[in-house]
Amino acid sequence: MREGWEPLKITVNGVQHALSVEPRALLSEYLREELGLTGTHVGCDTSQCGACTVLLDGKAVKSCTVLAVQAEGSEVTTVEGIGSVDDLHAVQAAFWDRHGLQCGFCTPGVMMAAIGLLQERPHPTEEEIRAGLDGVICRCTGYQNIVRAVQDAAGRLAAEQDRAVGD
Amino acid sequence: MTAVGESVRRKEAENKVSGAAKYNDDFTVPGMLYATLRTSTKAHATLRFVDKRKALQMPGVRAVLLGEDAKVLCGEVLADRPPLAKGRVRYSGEPIALVVADSEAQAMAAAAAIDIAYDPLPVVNSPLEAAKPGAPVIHPELGSYTKEQSPIYPQAGTNICDSAHIRKGDMARGWQEAEVVVEGDFTLPQIDHAAMETRSARVEILPDGRVQVFSSTQAPFEVQKLLSKYFAVPQGQVVVSTPLVGGAFGGKTSVNLEVLAYMASKAVGGRLVRLANTREQDIATSPVGVGMQARMKLGATRDGRLAAAEMAYWLDTGAYTDSTPRVARAIAANCTGPYRVPNVHCDVNVVYTNHVFTTAYRGFGHINLTFTVERIMEKLAHALGVDPLELRKRNVLEPGDTTPTTVRLTRSNLGDTAKCLERTAELIGWTPGSHAERIGPHTVRAHGIAAFWKTSSSPPDAISGALITMNKDGTMNLATGTVEFGAGTKTTAAQILAERMGMDVDQIHIHSDVNTKVDPEHWKTVASMSTYMSGRAVLEAAEDVIRQLKSVAATVLRCPPADLEVGGGRVYLRDDPQQYVAFKDIAHGYKYQEGDSIGGQVMGRGSFIMRHLTLLDQKTGQGRPGPAWTVGATAVEVDLDTRDFTYRIRRAATVMDAGKVINPRTARGVVMGGMNMGLGYGSRESMLYSDQGEVLNGQLRLYKLMRYGEQPEYLVDFVETPQVDSPYGARPIGEHGNLAAPAALANALSVAAGVPIDELPATPEHIWRATKGVHR
Numbered sequence: 001m002r003e004g005w006e007p008l009k010i011t012v013n014g015v016q017h018a019l020s021v022e023p024r025a026l027l028s029e030y031l032r033e034e035l036g037l038t039g040t041h042v043g044c045d046t047s048q049c050g051a052c053t054v055l056l057d058g059k060a061v062k063s064c065t066v067l068a069v070q071a072e073g074s075e076v077t078t079v080e081g082i083g084s085v086d087d088l089h090a091v092q093a094a095f096w097d098r099h100g101l102q103c104g105f106c107t108p109g110v111m112m113a114a115i116g117l118l119q120e121r122p123h124p125t126e127e128e129i130r131a132g133l134d135g136v137i138c139r140c141t142g143y144q145n146i147v148r149a150v151q152d153a154a155g156r157l158a159a160e161q162d163r164a165v166g167d
Numbered sequence: 168m169t170a171v172g173e174s175v176r177r178k179e180a181e182n183k184v185s186g187a188a189k190y191n192d193d194f195t196v197p198g199m200l201y202a203t204l205r206t207s208t209k210a211h212a213t214l215r216f217v218d219k220r221k222a223l224q225m226p227g228v229r230a231v232l233l234g235e236d237a238k239v240l241c242g243e244v245l246a247d248r249p250p251l252a253k254g255r256v257r258y259s260g261e262p263i264a265l266v267v268a269d270s271e272a273q274a275m276a277a278a279a280a281i282d283i284a285y286d287p288l289p290v291v292n293s294p295l296e297a298a299k300p301g302a303p304v305i306h307p308e309l310g311s312y313t314k315e316q317s318p319i320y321p322q323a324g325t326n327i328c329d330s331a332h333i334r335k336g337d338m339a340r341g342w343q344e345a346e347v348v349v350e351g352d353f354t355l356p357q358i359d360h361a362a363m364e365t366r367s368a369r370v371e372i373l374p375d376g377r378v379q380v381f382s383s384t385q386a387p388f389e390v391q392k393l394l395s396k397y398f399a400v401p402q403g404q405v406v407v408s409t410p411l412v413g414g415a416f417g418g419k420t421s422v423n424l425e426v427l428a429y430m431a432s433k434a435v436g437g438r439l440v441r442l443a444n445t446r447e448q449d450i451a452t453s454p455v456g457v458g459m460q461a462r463m464k465l466g467a468t469r470d471g472r473l474a475a476a477e478m479a480y481w482l483d484t485g486a487y488t489d490s491t492p493r494v495a496r497a498i499a500a501n502c503t504g505p506y507r508v509p510n511v512h513c514d515v516n517v518v519y520t521n522h523v524f525t526t527a528y529r530g531f532g533h534i535n536l537t538f539t540v541e542r543i544m545e546k547l548a549h550a551l552g553v554d555p556l557e558l559r560k561r562n563v564l565e566p567g568d569t570t571p572t573t574v575r576l577t578r579s580n581l582g583d584t585a586k587c588l589e590r591t592a593e594l595i596g597w598t599p600g601s602h603a604e605r606i607g608p609h610t611v612r613a614h615g616i617a618a619f620w621k622t623s624s625s626p627p628d629a630i631s632g633a634l635i636t637m638n639k640d641g642t643m644n645l646a647t648g649t650v651e652f653g654a655g656t657k658t659t660a661a662q663i664l665a666e667r668m669g670m671d672v673d674q675i676h677i678h679s680d681v682n683t684k685v686d687p688e689h690w691k692t693v694a695s696m697s698t699y700m701s702g703r704a705v706l707e708a709a710e711d712v713i714r715q716l717k718s719v720a721a722t723v724l725r726c727p728p729a730d731l732e733v734g735g736g737r738v739y740l741r742d743d744p745q746q747y748v749a750f751k752d753i754a755h756g757y758k759y760q761e762g763d764s765i766g767g768q769v770m771g772r773g774s775f776i777m778r779h780l781t782l783l784d785q786k787t788g789q790g791r792p793g794p795a796w797t798v799g800a801t802a803v804e805v806d807l808d809t810r811d812f813t814y815r816i817r818r819a820a821t822v823m824d825a826g827k828v829i830n831p832r833t834a835r836g837v838v839m840g841g842m843n844m845g846l847g848y849g850s851r852e853s854m855l856y857s858d859q860g861e862v863l864n865g866q867l868r869l870y871k872l873m874r875y876g877e878q879p880e881y882l883v884d885f886v887e888t889p890q891v892d893s894p895y896g897a898r899p900i901g902e903h904g905n906l907a908a909p910a911a912l913a914n915a916l917s918v919a920a921g922v923p924i925d926e927l928p929a930t931p932e933h934i935w936r937a938t939k940g941v942h943r
Contacts, residue, residue, distance in 0.1 A: 024272070038193035039186020041413070043363045044446040048867035051363055079186030092184040096176055099832040102840060103653030104183030105190060105363040105413025130876035137867070139363050139414050140653045142843030142904075143878045145836050 006069050012037070013081025021068045028052045030068035031078060039079040039108045043137070050136030053109035053116075054078050060116025062109075062135070079108035082115065090156035091115055091149075100149030102140035110136045114150045123154055170665035170672045171895050174832035178658045179411060179651060179679040189410050191383035192367045192443050199369070200229060202431040202442040203274040205264040205281050206452050207256035210521040210860025211305070212285035214254055217263060222280045227273035230434035231281070232265040239397040241426055243389075245321065245328065246313040247306060248487040248524065250426045256285070257305055257486035258523050259861045260451030267431045267440055290860040294481035294518040295460045297326040305486065305519040316626075318785055319492050326519040328484065329492040331499040333513035333571045333788035341475025341510030345466025349546040353539045354926040355909075356853035357458035357483055357522055360529075361872055362652075364413020365449040370428040372437030376400065378429065379439075380407040385419040385650050386691035391683045393422045394429055407683045412652035416844070417527030419652070420693055421454045421489050451865040455854055456528025457491050458483035461539045465508075465546075471553050473562050475510040476503055478539060482517050482532075487524035491517050494525075494532040496783055497624035500572045500792040501533065504540035505584045505620035506562040511571050513788070521860040527693060529844060529902045533621045534909055541617035541910035542925055545917065554599040555914070556592050559618055559800075560585050572788050579891040580795040582824030582898065586886045587799045588618055594820035594882045595802035603919050609810050612817075615914030616802040617907035622793030623694040623899070627780035631700035632687025633708040635664070635771040641736050641750030642674040643712070645705065648689030649697045651679045653840075654901045655833040656697040662829055663702045663894050667709040669734030687774070695899030698829060699794065700775055702894035708773030719753045719766040778892075795890045797898045799823025801842065801907035804879070807919035812931040812938070814916065816846055819908065820882035826890040826898035834900055839881040841904025847873040849909035851928050 005020040012035060021030055031037045031054070040063055043049035047065040054063045055077040063076075083089035091111045094100065101107040110133065117124060117132035124132060129150045130143075138146060182188040219231040234253030240246040252263045264281050268274035289303040296302060302325075306312075310323030321328045342348075369381040378400055384390050387407040395402040412419060424442050431440040444453060463478040480498060484491040495515040502513040528534075548555040563584040564570070566577050574580075591597075595614055603611040634646040645664055649656040661675040668675075681689075689701055717728040720738035724731070724746060732741045739747035748757070756766035783790035801821045807814040819842050828834050851871040855863040864870045883904075889896025913924045922937040935941075 032193075033195060036195075037186070038189065041190070041364070043365065043413075044867045046446065046866050046868050049363060049446075079184075083185065085181060085185055085187075088184065096180045096184045099174070099177070099180075099836045101177075101180060101183055102655075102836060103363065103414040104179070104188055104411065107183050108186050111184065127876075133875040137363065137872055137874060139361055139416075139844070139872065140840045141836055142839035142841075142873075142881055143875050144839050144881045145832075146875075 008068055008072055010071050011075045013077060023069055025068045026064055027066040027068045027071050028063040031063060037078050037080050041105055041108060043106065048137065049106065050113060051106045051109040053112040053136060055112060055116060058119065060113050079111060090160060091153040094149045094153035094156060098145055098149040098152050100146045106136060106138045110138060110146060114153065118154055118157060122157065169669055170662040171829050174830055175658065175662060175672050177655055178661060178677055190364055190413050191381055191410055194381065196439055200267050200269060200435060200438055200440045201271040201274045202265055202267045202428060202440050203271065203278050204262045204448060204452065205266065205278040206448065207252060207259055207261040207263055209256055209285045209287060210259040211288040211290045212256050213288060214252065214256060215284040215286050218282035219264065221282065222266060222277040225273065225277040225280055227269035228266060228277045230267040230431065231277065232430055232434055237430060240312065241397065241423065242315060242488055243490050244316045244319050244492045245488045246315055250430060258521055260523055261486065262427065262452060265427055265431055267435050290521045291326065292520065292856060292858065292860055293460065294483040294520055297518045297520045298481050298516060302326055305521065318782060320785060327516050328488050328519055329495060329517040331495045331515045331783065331788065332786060333499050333502055333511050334786065335571055335573065336510030338475060338477065338510050338512050342466055344468060344474040346469045347547065347550050348464060348466040349543060349550050350464045351543050351546055351925055353461045353463065353542060355459050355535055355538060357485065357525060358456040358528060358848055358852050359450050359854060359870055360416040360418030360456060361870065362414030362416055362418060365444040365446055366419060366424055366453055367441065367443035368424040368428040369439060369441045370425065370432040371439035372432050376404050378405045380405065380425055382407060382409055382425050383412050383419060384409055385412065385415045385652060385693060386422065387650065387681050387683050388648060388688045389691055390422050390425045394425060397426060398429060408680065409650055410680045412650055415652040416529040417456065417531065417693065418454065420691055421526040423453065446867060447865045450870060451523055451862040454489055454526035455523045457494055457525040457532065459535045463539050463543045465543045467547055467551065471551050471558050471561050473506055473508045476508045477512040478502055480515040482515065483520050483522055484517050485520055485522040485524035488517065489524055489526040491525050493624065494527065497792065498532040498536045499788050500624060500783060501620060501622065502536055502571050504537060505564050505618050505798050507564050507568050513571065522856060523854060523862065529841065529905050531624060531694060533619065533906045534845065534848065537617060537619045537906050538910045538913065541907065542913060545914050555601050556588060556597055556616055560588055572783055572790050572792060574791050578888060582796065582798045582826065582888045583886055584618055584798040587822045587824055590822040590884055590886065591616060591800040591802045591820050594822065594884060595804055595818060597802065601918055606806065609808055610806050611809060611919050612804065612806050613915045613919035614802060614804050615911045615918060616800060617910035617914060618800040619903065619906035620796045620798045621903060621906060622796045623696050624792045625690065625694050625696060625777065627777055627782065629690035629700065629777050631689045631704045631775045633701065633704035633773040634687055635708045635712050637754035637769040639751065639755045641754050642676060645675055645677045646686050647701045647705065648681055648686045649701050650681055650692040652692065654837055655830060656692060656701065658833065659698050659829050660701050660705050663705050664709055666895065667706055670736060695901030698897050699893045699899060704773035704775040706773065706894055707775065708771040711771035711773065712769055715769045715771065716750065716753060719757050720748045722765060723748045723757050794892065795898065797823055797900060797903050799903055801911040803911040803915045805915045805919055807916065812920065812934040816850065816879040816912065818882060819846060819879045821904050822884045822886060823900060823903050824888050824898060825885040825900050826893060827887055827896040828885050829895065829897050835883045837901055838883045838904035841902060842881055842908045843873050843878055845905040845908025846912055849912035849927050849929060851930060853928050
């Protein structure tokens with residue numbers, strides 16, 4: 001282990017990692033540079049834009065404001081871990097279908113924030129979606145299509161659950 | 168129709184939602200070095216010394232470059248910008264030193280260790296101040312700079328680095344006819360593009376001399392040409408790659424990080440070096456959008472016919488010109504807005520200040536001219552006692568009229584402004600007279616409307632190309648040089664090709680990145696011109712492919728090529744579609760039963776250059792600035808709290824003449840996004856400077872953007888008057904949601920607050936000042 005670096009055990013997208021990190025390394029840096037998970041984007045470093053949002057033990061957090069060592073023993077889910085091209089997560093499918101994105105740079109963070117929101121409120125009103133996504137910024141869309149995408153995703157998730165119950 | 172007019176999903180969206188999409192800074196290569204900038208803390212000062220000795224001793228440091236290490240002066244129009252400040256700094260945030268190290272942290276530590284001594288100079292903080300005689304001169308060398316691209320008319324010994332003019336009609340007669348005259352002063356601040364992806368560049372210089380550039384640019388071909396010119400590298404040896412770009416809005420047209428990354432790589436033996444902006448640098452070091460002070464006088468007859476207009480603009484280009492001289496000409500060319508004014512006198516001055524330098528911003532000056540014109544139209548409506556909507560409709564330009572630069576308008580090149588105004592008014596629920604309605608004890612509701620027009624203002628020789636190669640299975644690969652930064656340019660190109668071929672859009676394979684070595688040039692992905700320029704090239708390439716397919720099919724089907732049609736992946740006899748040959752059987756040549764073959768791989772080329780455009784005459788402004796206009800209108804509904812002047816933008820409607828909507832969902836999305844940016848500018852966004860010219864809000868915590876929940880309900884619709892020379896009649900729409908939103912908001916707030924709002928952003932504090940007559 002390099003001098004001054006700290007050991008870190010962490011589970012990312014279901015895979016356990018045991019690497020050492022610089023104590024100053026941010027979770028976003030660790031995910032992007034050490035694990036090559038570049039779907040998590042960094043747009044500001046000041047916890048404003050939310051492009052770096054991931055799930056940390058199930059909660060949506062901004063990974064640019066968490067030190068990697070703070071995630072010791074935690075489970076992290078990034079955009080790469082929520083679905084695959086063959087089996088998109090309902091939120092991914094809805095953003096794709098509903099044109100809930102343009103340049104796509106904020107999209108991973110917005111989707112992770114949306115997943116966090118839908119876990120807490122499976123049937124959010126438009127006002128709740130607007131409030132729930134307050135921590136992320138999108139410069140391209142004007143937000144309306146994103147709100148529609150989240151509403152659509154909520155519907156898809158409910159349908160999935162109905163199907164699961166039906167089985 | 169099979170593809171055009173359908174809301175097909177974006178080609179690259181699947182990768183974007185899965186996190187697999189790669190942006191420029193998503194590529195890390197082992198052994199890559201990191202560069203960082205040390206920037207000025209003073210807005211105007213001479214550099215007494217810059218001492219790099221301590222920095223060079225720091226761990227991991229490979230090189231430290233200063234102003235004297237850079238021989239070139241940069242600038243698209245006027246070469247006035249040193250890549251690193253030399254002797255003098257002209258804005259706070261200006262790069263002074265470039266440090267290359269093994270890690271970013273090491274580079275940053277060393278940059279902080281550079282010792283800099285400033286001797287402050289007087290700071291010029293506004294364009295009007297800068298234009299005054301006796302103002303401190305920011306570029307004493309102005310007379311000696313190389314003009315890179317005409318026209319540019321610097322006035323040596325002053326801060327006025329360029330000016331553009333319109334002289335149309337007879338002003339004396341115009342003022343004589345004018346029975347009612349209104350005047351006003353208008354101010355807009357500089358604005359940051361704030362694309363969510365900050366700018367970055369990587370450069371590697373290979374032993375054979377090839378310069379590999381990786382950049383988040385809107386203009387990879389411009390990067391190629393300028394690096395070739397600045398550093399005397401043959402153009403073909405400069406290869407620029409641009410992956411998906413995370414938002415651009417004009418801010419990524421300017422070539423600067425690429426120049427610095429090249430210098431950094433050169434200093435370390437050609438090794439791969441990465442230079443990426445922090446958000447703070449993206450706001451305060453890289454260029455922003457232009458600010459302005461303007462004065463306008465408008466005269467009309469008593470029955471509301473416009474007779475004469477005189478306007479003067481002082482554009483805050485900041486410390487360097489970049490593309491702002493071209494913005495000045497765009498403003499001049501369209502200075503009347505979409506209205507018929509027979510007599511026009513317009514001066515647009517480009518003025519240096521000690522602010523961050525500026526480049527293209529979504530709308531290319533049209534937010535500025537629209538704000539000015541639409542605010543004064545409102546004053547005129549008030550003075551005449553006419554409904555503002557009615558006044559606009561009465562004066563819209565029609566086919567047969569001429570523009571300020573005397574281009575004759577046709578239905579094809581203009582579209583239908585009146586229809587857009589009517590539909591916008593309908594969507595917002597316009598009531599004639601435009602009065603504030605009291606809807607609560609402390610709340611008033613008001614509407615504002617504003618119309619816009621815009622043409623491309625691109626160089627007369629701007630080019631675009633398309634290459635098609637066919638796969639064995641009959642599908643097509645399409646290569647274009649447009650950058651995909653969110654507007655859907657690649658998907659649009661694929662839709663245009665699919666439509667012409669009668670194929671499913673899934674059968675068109677288009678790559679979302681650009682590489683100058685293999686992709687045909689597209690001038691720059693700007694001015695909302697991709698559909699027109701790239702689309703024309705795609706259609707020409709499609710014709711080339713069709714000709715080749717028919718030629719081989721004619722032999723196979725034993726008929727003249729003229730009897731054949733293409734569609735559904737087949738070439739078939741027009742009179743008997745059952746007789747056909749499939750694309751897949753001729754895409755790579757046709758093989759007879761005996762094995763002998765004819766044809767070869769089908770590959771098509773399309774090449775487009777702008778037609779009939781001319782530079783504007785420097786004295787009169789006569790000339791043709793673009794192939795056609797997009798017209799439209801935006802209306803806003805606000806609820807204003809009369810106690811503290813906070814307000815909520817409830818609804819916003821935009822209707823524009825899109826000619827033909829290629830992809831309805833993408834189009835609505837792009838227009839809503841534009842409106843959101845425009846309302847952000849109108850309500851909160853601004854580059855803020857201290858008395859000493861220091862940027863006060865150089866991070867997203869302080870630079871306010873529209874956030875979730877603050878957006879109004881967006882209502883978007885289109886009128887479709889075909890632009891005959893454009894693919895399927897489509898007009899540019901990418902910037903246009905942005906253009907009139909600030910003006911419409913200011914008009915609504917002026918009605919609601921009962922005072923003219925002639926300066927943006929209209930923060931509650933600003934409205935309060937306006938109502939109390941308190942000046943800063």
